[in-house]
Amino acid sequence: MSTPTPIALTRQDFLSESDPKWCAGCGCFAILRSLTNMFAKAAIPPHQQVIISGIGCSSRLPYYTRTYGFHTLHGRAPTVAMGAKLANPDLSVWVVAGDGDALAIGGNHTIHLLRRNSDIKMLLLNNQIYGLTKGQASPTSPQGMITKTSPYGAIDKPVRPINLALAAGATFVARVHDKDIKLMESVMFEGQAHRGAVFIEIMMNCVTFNDEAFEPMTNKKTRAETLLTLHHGQPLIFGAESNKGIIQRNGQLESAIIGENGITEEDILVFDANSKNPGLASQLALMDFPDTPFPVGIFRKVNESIYGELE
Amino acid sequence: MDIIEKRVKPTNVELFEELTIKFAGDSGDGIQLVGQKYAELASVAGETVKTMPDFPAEIRAPAGSLGGVSGFQVRSGATGIFTHGDGVDMLLVMNPAALKRNLISLKKQGIIIVNQDTFSQKNLAKAEYQENPLNDGSLADFRVFPVSMTKLTMEALKDTGLSRKEKDRSKNLFALGLTCWLFSRPMAQVEDWIKRKFTKQPELATANCTVLNAGWNYAETETRFTTNFTIKKSISAPASDSTRFVTGNQAIALGLVKAARTAGIKLFLGGYPITPASEVMQELKLYRDDKVIVFQAEDEIAAVGAALGGSFAGALGATSTSGPGLALMSEFIDLAVMAELPLVIVDVQRAGPSTGIPTKTEQADLLQALWGRHGESPIPVLAATSPRDCFDMTIEAARIAIKYMTPVILMSDLYLSSSAEAWVEPDDSNIPQITPRFVSEHEPFAPYRRDPETLARAWAIPGSPTGMHIAGGLEKNGEGGAVSYDPADHEKMVNLRARKIAGIATDIDLPEVFGDKKADLLLIGWGSTYAAIMETTQKLNSCGMKVACIQIRHINPFPQGLGEVLNQFDKVLVVENNMGQLWTKLRAEYLLDLKKLSKVQGLPFSVHELTQHVENELIDSDPATQNSAGVKQ
Numbered sequence: 032m033s034t035p036t037p038i039a040l041t042r043q044d045f046l047s048e049s050d051p052k053w054c055a056g057c058g059c060f061a062i063l064r065s066l067t068n069m070f071a072k073a074a075i076p077p078h079q080q081v082i083i084s085g086i087g088c089s090s091r092l093p094y095y096t097r098t099y100g101f102h103t104l105h106g107r108a109p110t111v112a113m114g115a116k117l118a119n120p121d122l123s124v125w126v127v128a129g130d131g132d133a134l135a136i137g138g139n140h141t142i143h144l145l146r147r148n149s150d151i152k153m154l155l156l157n158n159q160i161y162g163l164t165k166g167q168a169s170p171t172s173p174q175g176m177i178t179k180t181s182p183y184g185a186i187d188k189p190v191r192p193i194n195l196a197l198a199a200g201a202t203f204v205a206r207v208h209d210k211d212i213k214l215m216e217s218v219m220f221e222g223q224a225h226r227g228a229v230f231i232e233i234m235m236n237c238v239t240f241n242d243e244a245f246e247p248m249t250n251k252k253t254r255a256e257t258l259l260t261l262h263h264g265q266p267l268i269f270g271a272e273s274n275k276g277i278i279q280r281n282g283q284l285e286s287a288i289i290g291e292n293g294i295t296e297e298d299i300l301v302f303d304a305n306s307k308n309p310g311l312a313s314q315l316a317l318m319d320f321p322d323t324p325f326p327v328g329i330f331r332k333v334n335e336s337i338y339g340e341l342e
Numbered sequence: 343m344d345i346i347e348k349r350v351k352p353t354n355v356e357l358f359e360e361l362t363i364k365f366a367g368d369s370g371d372g373i374q375l376v377g378q379k380y381a382e383l384a385s386v387a388g389e390t391v392k393t394m395p396d397f398p399a400e401i402r403a404p405a406g407s408l409g410g411v412s413g414f415q416v417r418s419g420a421t422g423i424f425t426h427g428d429g430v431d432m433l434l435v436m437n438p439a440a441l442k443r444n445l446i447s448l449k450k451q452g453i454i455i456v457n458q459d460t461f462s463q464k465n466l467a468k469a470e471y472q473e474n475p476l477n478d479g480s481l482a483d484f485r486v487f488p489v490s491m492t493k494l495t496m497e498a499l500k501d502t503g504l505s506r507k508e509k510d511r512s513k514n515l516f517a518l519g520l521t522c523w524l525f526s527r528p529m530a531q532v533e534d535w536i537k538r539k540f541t542k543q544p545e546l547a548t549a550n551c552t553v554l555n556a557g558w559n560y561a562e563t564e565t566r567f568t569t570n571f572t573i574k575k576s577i578s579a580p581a582s583d584s585t586r587f588v589t590g591n592q593a594i595a596l597g598l599v600k601a602a603r604t605a606g607i608k609l610f611l612g613g614y615p616i617t618p619a620s621e622v623m624q625e626l627k628l629y630r631d632d633k634v635i636v637f638q639a640e641d642e643i644a645a646v647g648a649a650l651g652g653s654f655a656g657a658l659g660a661t662s663t664s665g666p667g668l669a670l671m672s673e674f675i676d677l678a679v680m681a682e683l684p685l686v687i688v689d690v691q692r693a694g695p696s697t698g699i700p701t702k703t704e705q706a707d708l709l710q711a712l713w714g715r716h717g718e719s720p721i722p723v724l725a726a727t728s729p730r731d732c733f734d735m736t737i738e739a740a741r742i743a744i745k746y747m748t749p750v751i752l753m754s755d756l757y758l759s760s761s762a763e764a765w766v767e768p769d770d771s772n773i774p775q776i777t778p779r780f781v782s783e784h785e786p787f788a789p790y791r792r793d794p795e796t797l798a799r800a801w802a803i804p805g806s807p808t809g810m811h812i813a814g815g816l817e818k819n820g821e822g823g824a825v826s827y828d829p830a831d832h833e834k835m836v837n838l839r840a841r842k843i844a845g846i847a848t849d850i851d852l853p854e855v856f857g858d859k860k861a862d863l864l865l866i867g868w869g870s871t872y873a874a875i876m877e878t879t880q881k882l883n884s885c886g887m888k889v890a891c892i893q894i895r896h897i898n899p900f901p902q903g904l905g906e907v908l909n910q911f912d913k914v915l916v917v918e919n920n921m922g923q924l925w926t927k928l929r930a931e932y933l934l935d936l937k938k939l940s941k942v943q944g945l946p947f948s949v950h951e952l953t954q955h956v957e958n959e960l961i962d963s964d965p966a967t968q969n970s971a972g973v974k975q
Contacts, residue, residue: 047812049824078807083651093812094825099804101654101681102814103647104673110612110644114651114659115804117635118610122655122804140647143640 040071045080047097058209058235059089062156065212066125067096069219081122083112085137087129088163089156089235106137109144112151117339123223126153131161134170134190145199145228149338152222152229155192158237159244166240178240192232193316193330197309202227204312204331208234210249211327214260218329227337248325257320261328263304266296267315269324276300277315277323284314286323304332354569360419361525361573362427365517366444367436367457368405369398369412372514376434377414378587379518379535383527384418385585385764389573391418392873393587393762394426399701406460406468411443420574422880424728424873426761428948432524432571434517436460436491438469450483455520457513458488487566491516491557498556502549512553519557526570529554588765590732590758591618594662594688595625596767597736599634601686602658604737605744605776610635610652611660612645614667617700618756619690622662642667646674646687653683654813656803658740662688665707666696668751672715675749679719679839681813682790682799684743684750686736691755693944702944703756705869706920711751712898712927718836720843722746723898725753727872730765732758735895738850741776745849746842747798753897755919757870757946781809789813789823797842847899853892855907857883861890863960864911865952866936868894868924871917874947881953889956897924905932913963915939915956917947 045067053059070080080098084090086105093100099122103111108126116124126144133141133155144151160178161167167180171192175184196204203225207215215233222229234245248257255271267277269286276299278287287294303311312330319325363380367373374395381393396413403410417427432453435441437460448454461474475481476488495513502509515536522529533551540547561567588596602609613623613636626636635657639645646661653659663671668689678685689711693704711723722742726735732754739752781787781802789811790799802809811823818835819826826832855864857879867875872893879891892907894900908914908928916925916938925938939955941947 076807078810079805081655081804093814096812097810099810100812100814101651102812102816103650104677104815107643107647107674110639110647111651111654113637113639113644114610114612114648114653114657115655116651117637117648118608118652118655118657118659119803119805139640140644143644 040074040076042067042071045070045077045097047095049094051095052091053088054239056236056238057088058158058233058237059092059156061209061212062089062154062215062233062235063092063095065215065219066092066154069216069223070098072216072220073223075123075223079121079123080125081115082125082127083108083115084127085129085132086163087132087161088237089127089129090132092127106132106135107140108132109137109140109151109153113144113147113149116149116151120150120339124151126151128153128155129162130155130157130159130171130192131169134192134195138170138190142195142199145196145201145230147338148200148202148227148335150226150228152225153231155230155232156235157192157232158235158241159189160237160241162237162240191316192230194313196230196232197313197316197331201230202331202333202335203229203329205230205329206232206234206327208245208249208327209236210245210251210254214327221329221332225332227335248320257324259318259324259326261302261304261315261326261330263302263329263332266299266301268299275324284318284323304329306331307333355526356569356571358419358431358571358573360417360423361431361571362415362417362429363432363434363521363525364413364415364430364444364447365434366411366413366440367514368439369403369410370405370511371412371436372511373412373436374414376514376518376521377416379532380521380527381416381418381587381762383522383529383531384416384573385587386531387527387573389418389420390423391416391587391764392423392426393417395760397701404468406437406439406465408439408443408469411440413440413444418573422877424877425946425949428950434521436513436517438465438471438475441475442469442471448484452484453524454481454484454486455517455524456486456488457491457517459490459492489520489560494556494560495553498553499549502545502552504549512550515550515554516557516560519554519559520561521557523558523561524567524571526572529558582766584766585764586766587762588729588733589621589760589762590726590729590754591621591690591760592625593729593732593765594622594736594752594754595629597733598626598658598660598686598740599629600733600773601737601740601776602633604770604773605658605740605778607778608633608635608652608657609660610637610649610657611662612637612639612648612652613662614639614642614645616642616664616667618692618759619662619664619667619688621759622688622690642670643674646671646685650674650678650681650683650685653678653685654681654804656801656805658684658686658744660686660688660740662690664690664692664700665694665710668707668710669714675721675751676715676717676719677815678749679715679721680815682747682839683813684740684747684801686739686743687749687751688736688739689751689753690759691753693942699944701756703870703946704919704942704944705753705755705871706923706942708753708868708897708920708923709926711753718840720840720898721748722750722843722846722896723753724750725869725895725897726758727869727893727895729758729761729763731872731895733765737774737776738895741774742846742849744776744778745798746796746846747801748843753869755870781806783808787811788821790818791821792838797838797845844899846896847902850896850901852901852903852907853894855890855892857890858888859890861888861911862963863889863913863915863956864908865889865891865915865917865956866894866908866924866928867891867917868897871919871947874949874952875917877949878952878956881949882956887957887960889960894924897927900931905934908932908934908936913937913959915959917952919946
């Protein structure tokens with residue numbers, strides 16, 4: 032990518048004249064805000080940013096930005112992004128996709144986009160439901176969830192997007208949620224600067240068909256206890272009083288209270304996001320609320336040669 | 343080496359207008375190479391040459407089995423060579439299975455050169471022969487020359503340090519040397535090629551030249567070989583240094599590179615392996631540089647999606663596939679129609695539906711290419727007529743795609759993809775101009791503002807400060823490109839996109855009518871039927887029959903004036919390797935009572951069968967013979 036032009040840009044420079052047509056209270060608003068804020072901070076001119084989306088509520092996002100954009104086909108945004116990036120490597124290319132888009136119809140393309148380590152950034156806007164088609168079960172709907180296509184409870188096991196991205200070999204893998212703008216922006220900013228395939232899962236509220244699905248985890252008042260924020264090089268500590276942490280026992284991750292049962296700070300795992308081996312990241316991604324806190328932040332960030340540099 | 347000087351024994355010379363030779367053997371016998379080298383020699387001699395390989399369906403069928411036979415047919419002659427030949431004048435076979443598989447195509451009194459060393463009980467059984475055909479009199483209708491090729495090759499190489507396996511592997515060159523003697527072909531060019539190929543292994547170069555000459559010398563000294571077969575002097579110019587043989591697939595790859603270069607933009611090909619289109623992607627990989635980007639995708643949807651992404655970013659996006667792949671691509675082709683971006687989709691057809699006979703030819707994807715999409719989605723559909731024409735039509739497809747900002751489907755087929763003919767890359771001055779119209783910095787930007795003549799929008803490339811827009815599949819309100827669900831907007835846009843494509847009819851050439859301009863019967867075809875149709879027309883004209891032919895290269899839209907041309911003929915026969923697909927479109931557009939001739943055997947038409955059909959048609963329509971001609975065919 033060409034060197035960012037040192038010009039002062041604001042969020043407004045990246046917003047189109049169209050008013051977003053999302054439901055009031057939709058998580059997409061926060062994501063649009065964070066993305067455009069980050070664009071301004073990254074200081075890449077709007078005409079060098081390209082946002083490519085699939086089909087779904089979240090895939091309308093390019094219409095509300097002032098950049099180049101392509102609203103493509105359901106599930107296929109990664110393919111168009113591959114072509115655009117290879118044809119013009121100077122562009123900064125972002126893919127915006129929903130959970131049905133990226134994990135059901137486009138699951139194949141998501142895997143291949145990530146395993147190639149192409150220098151493309153992908154946002155997975157995960158609300159665990161099909162919104163634009165009005166409320167069917169999605170690949171991330173938890174088992175038992177009542178939707179229009181699962182009136183007696185969803186029977187499919189949900190996809191774990193972070194584990195999928197790690198298995199595919201993505202070199203930047205992160206998870207954030209729409210209630211923490213600061214974390215979302217900082218992770219997006221790091222993603223923008225990363226050279227290689229970026230996969231950021233955003234737990235996003237669907238106010239109409241799956242409202243408050245993430246509330247137990249992301250509620251501002253309780254999330255110090257329910258979320259585990261990953262910091263590279265730091266011990267895996269959480270809790271309002273920072274007195275809890277993640278330990279490894281018999282190869283499994285467990286949460287423990289420091290000072291109880293002989294656990295000391297020394298026993299708490301120190302997180303290395305830059306490890307080539309995605310083993311610990313994968314184990315962390317398997318941790319689920321309410322058995323353990325739910326990890327957010329950057330799971331993996333490693334440098335590898337990017338697609339197109341190999342030939 | 344001069345043939346006449348080298349010749350020591352008295353030899354008859356038989357002159358031919360044309361000759362068709364088929365080389366056949368086991369997959370490991372190096373048959374393709376012998377055939378290709380022989381074809382090059384014929385081309386250098388100034389003959390028109392057409393070649394057709396014939397590969398086993400299995401990748402590694404058991405050695406010596408019928409399934410493992412590989413063949414290569416070469417037809418060459420002075421003029422009028424279009425097909426690779428209905429029948430074969432000489433069959434050179436390296437084992438019993440090759441003889442069994444190919445004998446059916448040999449003409450009566452045709453020559454069989456056979457490596458008799460392979461006719462063991464074991465190999466005969468593998469070829470399902472009860473008796474040795476060399477001894478049981480079953481080949482009495484042919485001139486058979488058994489030769490101990492394996493032993494003679496071993497003998498020629500006995501003083502080299504090569505292993506038995508290496509020696510055995512060079513017997514194909516013995517066969518080539520022998521063939522060169524029989525057909526009066528100087529071998530210097532082959533020797534040069536061997537020396538170039540083995541520059542780093544001079545001992546192999548020497549050994550291979552030794553075997554080649556051993557084949558020649560054997561024929562020269564062996565008393566059974568008394569006749570040289572020679573083709574009458576050609577009127578066309580001998581092949582030059584820049585002549586090369588191209589298959590349809592190679593010509594498409596070269597055409598894509600040339601088109602993008604002419605337009606001054608990058609080429610982006612997204613592909614996914616599929617028979618018989620894979621060679622287009624493979625060939626392009628050889629030209630890969632910063633202007634030629636080749637992307638092997640995870641499936642055909644991704645292949646065309648990436649190609650469209652490439653076009654969006656300012657490259658010539660292209661993809662090559664076959665029928666099943668085209669089916670997967672249809673949704674993206676619709677998006678390209680909506681977004682109005684250039685895209686070249688090459689369909690190298692094979693016999694379907696579904697997996698069908700994937701190694702056999704057919705032309706049954708035409709209706710899919712024309713109409714196999716959702717919504718009102720008109721796009722240009724073109725068809726190449728010969729391996730050489732694949733180059734020209736690829737450039738034409740790119741020209742239309744870029745000028746009119748539209749996806750274009752170029753139809754080829756398995757027959758074109760693998761048959762080859764001599765070709766010289768045209769000078770740049772003979773390549774049509776392709777000038778992309780990019781967004782101008784001097785006027786206010788509107789993404790769907792149209793050129794009043796072509797109705798095409800300008801190309802707005804990401805990275806340029808002028809031209810920021812969101813492309814997409816949602817309906818638009820007009821030149822501003824804002825999303826609109828207004829009924830009137832939708833109808834307006836559907837009509838605009840249709841008019842844009844229909845308007846191309848005046849920007850393309852009307853195909854030439856060959857043959858008798860006042861003919862009783864016009865043959866119409868598209869694509870690879872060109873070869874058989876042209877040859878049949880010439881043959882019938884030379885017998886005084888009033889037949890003409892026309893090959894349609896622009897199938898959507900038809901060139902302006904095509905209906906008037908068809909109207910000039912009382913009887914029109916549409917010849918297709920399908921159930922009548924072009925026939926359907928011609929009748930729908932022109933309301934003409936056209937006849938059709940279909941063949942769906944996975945094989946191209948032979949000149950023989952087409953001639954018979956035409957003769958029957960003409961007898962049928964002749965009032966004098968109406969009663970006696972019997973039932974219509």
